[in-house]
Amino acid sequence: MTRFVERHPAWALVVMIVIAVALWLIFAVWPQGLEDAVGRKRVFLNALFNGITLGGLYFLVASGFTLIFGLMRNVNLAHGSLYLFGGYVGYAISASTGSWVLSFIIAFILTALVGVLLQVLVFRRMEGQDLRQTMVTIGLSIVFADLMLWACGGDFYQIQTPNWLIGPVELPLVTAIKSSGEPVYLRYPLVRLVIFAASVVIGVAMWLALNRTRIGMIIRAGVDDRDILAATGVRIQLVFVVVFALGAGLAGIAGVVGGTFQSLSPGEDIRFLLASLVVVIVGGMGSIPGAALGALIIGLAEQLGSVYIPTYAIVVTFLIMVLVLAIRPQGLLARR
Amino acid sequence: MSLAHDARVTVRPTAAVQRSKLRGWPEIDNPAAWTMAAILLIMPLIANGFFLIEIFATTLILGLMALSLMFLAGYGGMVSLMQLTIAGFSAYMVAVFGVSGNANISLGWPWWLAVPMALALATIFGTLGGALAVRTEGIYTIMITLAIGAAFYYFTNQNWAIFNGHTGINTVATPHFWGINWRSDIPFYYIVLAVAATCYFAVDYVARAPFGLALQGVRDNPRRMAALGFNVNAHRVAAYAFASFVAALAGVLQVWNYRQISPGSVSVGACIDVLIIAVVGGITRPIGPFIGALIFVLLRTFALDFLVKLGLDGNRFRLLIGLGFLAIVFWSSDGVIGLWQSWRRRQRSGAASSSGRHDRGSGQGSSHG
Numbered sequence: 116m117t118r119f120v121e122r123h124p125a126w127a128l129v130v131m132i133v134i135a136v137a138l139w140l141i142f143a144v145w146p147q148g149l150e151d152a153v154g155r156k157r158v159f160l161n162a163l164f165n166g167i168t169l170g171g172l173y174f175l176v177a178s179g180f181t182l183i184f185g186l187m188r189n190v191n192l193a194h195g196s197l198y199l200f201g202g203y204v205g206y207a208i209s210a211s212t213g214s215w216v217l218s219f220i221i222a223f224i225l226t227a228l229v230g231v232l233l234q235v236l237v238f239r240r241m242e243g244q245d246l247r248q249t250m251v252t253i254g255l256s257i258v259f260a261d262l263m264l265w266a267c268g269g270d271f272y273q274i275q276t277p278n279w280l281i282g283p284v285e286l287p288l289v290t291a292i293k294s295s296g297e298p299v300y301l302r303y304p305l306v307r308l309v310i311f312a313a314s315v316v317i318g319v320a321m322w323l324a325l326n327r328t329r330i331g332m333i334i335r336a337g338v339d340d341r342d343i344l345a346a347t348g349v350r351i352q353l354v355f356v357v358v359f360a361l362g363a364g365l366a367g368i369a370g371v372v373g374g375t376f377q378s379l380s381p382g383e384d385i386r387f388l389l390a391s392l393v394v395v396i397v398g399g400m401g402s403i404p405g406a407a408l409g410a411l412i413i414g415l416a417e418q419l420g421s422v423y424i425p426t427y428a429i430v431v432t433f434l435i436m437v438l439v440l441a442i443r444p445q446g447l448l449a450r451r
Numbered sequence: 452m453s454l455a456h457d458a459r460v461t462v463r464p465t466a467a468v469q470r471s472k473l474r475g476w477p478e479i480d481n482p483a484a485w486t487m488a489a490i491l492l493i494m495p496l497i498a499n500g501f502f503l504i505e506i507f508a509t510t511l512i513l514g515l516m517a518l519s520l521m522f523l524a525g526y527g528g529m530v531s532l533m534q535l536t537i538a539g540f541s542a543y544m545v546a547v548f549g550v551s552g553n554a555n556i557s558l559g560w561p562w563w564l565a566v567p568m569a570l571a572l573a574t575i576f577g578t579l580g581g582a583l584a585v586r587t588e589g590i591y592t593i594m595i596t597l598a599i600g601a602a603f604y605y606f607t608n609q610n611w612a613i614f615n616g617h618t619g620i621n622t623v624a625t626p627h628f629w630g631i632n633w634r635s636d637i638p639f640y641y642i643v644l645a646v647a648a649t650c651y652f653a654v655d656y657v658a659r660a661p662f663g664l665a666l667q668g669v670r671d672n673p674r675r676m677a678a679l680g681f682n683v684n685a686h687r688v689a690a691y692a693f694a695s696f697v698a699a700l701a702g703v704l705q706v707w708n709y710r711q712i713s714p715g716s717v718s719v720g721a722c723i724d725v726l727i728i729a730v731v732g733g734i735t736r737p738i739g740p741f742i743g744a745l746i747f748v749l750l751r752t753f754a755l756d757f758l759v760k761l762g763l764d765g766n767r768f769r770l771l772i773g774l775g776f777l778a779i780v781f782w783s784s785d786g787v788i789g790l791w792q793s794w795r796r797r798q799r800s801g802a803a804s805s806s807g808r809h810d811r812g813s814g815q816g817s818s819h820g
Binding site: 136188190192246247249250252253257260262265381389393396400402425427433436437441445 | 530587605610706709774780
């Protein structure tokens with residue numbers, strides 16, 4: 116952090132000012148003039164929280180994508196299909212057993228299994244031919260999309276939120292002051308907060324696993340130079356299978372999350388593929404912290420954009436991507 | 452980059468004998484090409500309106516879009532998934548500047564003003580997208596161009612002021628002049644054929660021109676080309692500009708063909724279809740995309756009846772396309788053309804080895820056949 120401040124004092128100042136303004140916008144009671152100019156504070160806070168929680172969901176999808184890409188140089192364009200598959204599995208489990216937590220476990224296991232099959236049956240045969248692998252993932256995404264359309268139809272599905280998570284909670288953030296002088300606090304759906312907390316926990320756990328454990332060390336070494344890693348006697352194929360399973364399983368979990376606080380339908384696979392592409396391009400290929408930062412930025416841009424400039428919201432997301440590519444083509448937090 | 456590289460087009464040796472061949476018409480001595488040209492020219496005598504427009508004109512339009520992708524991927528080593536987006540942008544611009552049923556959006560310009568405007572804007576759009584994509588290399592190009600394509604699709608869905616949201620723009624006017632309705636079947640077929648043939652020969656020519664040779668050098672070894680004094684990124688962006696123009700032409704023809712344009716025509720699935728067409732046909736020769744487009748259109752049109760006849764669900768057309776694409780990617784690095792060539796080579800080497808000679812690999816460099 117201090118090194119960043121020393122090397123880019125101007126940027127550090129800009130970042131600090133932005134953070135200060137954001138904190139003021141969140142915690143202060145807005146003066147009348149500001150409310151007249153941009154609208155109610157409640158709307159802003161809701162968009163902000165929606166953006167952050169959506170960022171958590173994007174992080175879950177994109178972290179698996181970036182993990183697979185970082186180690187195997189494989190742009191898995193079937194990642195969106197894995198997301199949708201996990202969502203449908205989660206829906207089936209929660210509709211039949213009524214258990215929300217169980218649906219996460221089963222969706223993780225099944226999508227991880229699909230990932231293992233993909234790695235063993237398909238990608239191992241064409242190692243090092245990254246363009247051909249990408250083509251194959253495109254073909255697979257078409258086949259998967261059509262198979263899922265066949266099995267599940269074109270309907271919308273929504274996974275039932277468990278009873279203990281239904282309903283809003285009151286957050287200690289003042290949105291307005293009533294005429295009687297009594298402060299009004301923000302009310303926000305509990306389930307979204309829980310999901311966001313869970314994605315933070317998963318992110319931190321992944322970071323710890325990558326940076327503090329032996330298998331994490333092996334994976335990081337593989338990202339840097341997998342040939343040398345294989346030469347030192349590590350069974351690299353096994354590492355590939357484990358990482359692919361983990362990345363696919365994360366997409367499956369994200370599918371259940373997305374099915375709970377949005378909905379599942381054909382086409383969602385493309386939407387989340389696009390989201391993970393943009394997140395990973397913005398954050399930096401193969402970097403987990405990059406995926407977190409990118410997911411947060413894209414989630415916020417999407418939600419704030421759709422509230423304040425509704426018909427051009429997607430352009431904001433896109434402009435962020437263009438800007439990052441123009442200034443730092445390798446992504447914000449990529450090492451190379 | 453293996454797909455483009457495994458099956459690269461052999462850059463012809465610049466021997467004096469070859470040179471005269473390079474300069475001349477590409478296939479002047481090939482009877483098969485002449486026969487095909489003749490069949491395409493007299494097609495209106497053979498085929499009825501349905502086949503003429505729904506099969507052949509559609510094939511040529513889709514083939515044009517795939518041709519622009521083939522030029523980038525085959526000669527430039529850049530697999531761009533936004534070629535359909537450029538075509539769609541050009542189609543939208545024709546609808547916005549020209550005359551259509553949505554009078555509150557369309558500006559009502561005559562077609563001879565609206566079309567050049569659309570072509571210019573779409574070429575600029577594609578060039579800018581290309582300039583963005585060349586900032587990164589190889590596999591990232593796919594991701595960035597796919598992101599551009601998807602963003603454009605969602606944008607057309609959201610935006611009502613210019614793109615009229617998810618309903619799109621309907622009843623786009625088509626040109627009438629010299630007393631001819633150019634959208635009626637036979638004149639339209641000839642327009643499409645003329646544009647497709649021009650683009651085909653243009654791509655064929657550019658690939659042999661100094662620019663095309665330099666582009667192929669950039670594809671094979673950008674570092675060495677940079678060391679030789681070539682501006683690598685400028686060549687790549689110029690390739691995007693050329694390919695964008697081809698795609699923009701296809702977009703104009705497409706909007707005239709369907710007389711409407713909506714976000715469905717620029718969806719991500721459609722972007723990927725163009726890639727499928729180019730890869731299935733083969734991305735090393737300009738004829739490949741047209742072969743791929745013919746297979747795709749035939750499958751799309753007749754798969755339903757065919758599947759129902761086999762007692763299967765007729766709606767599984769995309770499954771068929773996806774499986775076919777997977778099979779091609781698995782077994783042939785150069786699509787249908789590659790299969791045909793390897794079959795020819797096996798036959799020839801079989802004949803050669805039986806007569807004692809072994810002439811390996813000479814079939815690759817010579818002209819199409």
